[in-house]
Amino acid sequence: MTIGCIIQARMGSMRLPGKVLLKLDKNNTVLDYLIQQIGYCKKIQKIIIATTSLKEDDPIEEFAKINNLLCYRGNRSDVLDRYYKCAKQFSLSTIVRITADNPLIDPVIVDEVITGYNSNLYDYASNAIIRSFPYGTETEIFSFVSLEKAWCDAKDILDREHVTSYFYNNPKKFRILYIKNKNDLSFLRWTIDEYDDFMLIKKIVTKIKKRPILMNDIISLFDNEPELVTINENVEHKNYDDD
16 A cells, blocks of 8 residues: 655645745745655655646746655646546555645644554545644545545535545545544644744744654643744634645
C-alpha cells in the first residue's frame, strides 16, 4: 500500500494572493514549513504538490523542482479531477490530503488519522468534518478506489471543487471514520486565510524553537502568551478551500 500525501497549493488565493510562497522566517516559506512538518510523519511514503496548470502557478512547480519534490499540474476549479489524476499518475493506493494553508500541520495528528483509517476497512477518515481540532490541523485520508468512485460519480460543482465533500455527503456509499479530539479545541486557529493569520504563524515559528511544531506546543505557547490569540481573532473562517 503506497500512502502519498497530496498537498493542494496555488498562488491565486482570493484573500491572500501568493501566500504559499510568503516567507515565514528568513529562509523558509509557508510551503517549506508544511513540507518539513509532513516530513516528520512516519506513515507517509510520498509527498506530491498538486497545483494548477495556470501560468501564475509556475513558481510552485519551480519550488518543487528546486526542492526535489514531486509535482502535478491540473485543473484549476475541478480539484477532484486534479487529485484523481495526480494519484493515478503517481500510483497511490491511499491518499492523505493536506492543503497548503496549514503550514504547521501536526505530523503526530496526521499519523493518528492514518492509524485510525487503517484500523478497519474505511474508505475515508478525517479529523475536520466533526470539528474538535484547531483550524490548521485538518487531515483527510481516503483510498484511491474511493477517489475514483467520487471522480466518476460526483456531478455537483461543489463536490468537484472540494475533493472530499462527495464522501461525507454520501455516508451510505462510503465507510467513514470521524476522528475527534478528546477536548474541543475548534475555537483555536492557526491556518492561513488572511494577513493576520500569516502574522500569527510568523510569531509562532519565531517563539517555538523545537521541530516539528506540534499542536500541544502551540497550545502551551498560547497559554503562556494569550495575547497571541488576539492577532487573528477578527478573521472569519470560511468553510471553503482557498489553497
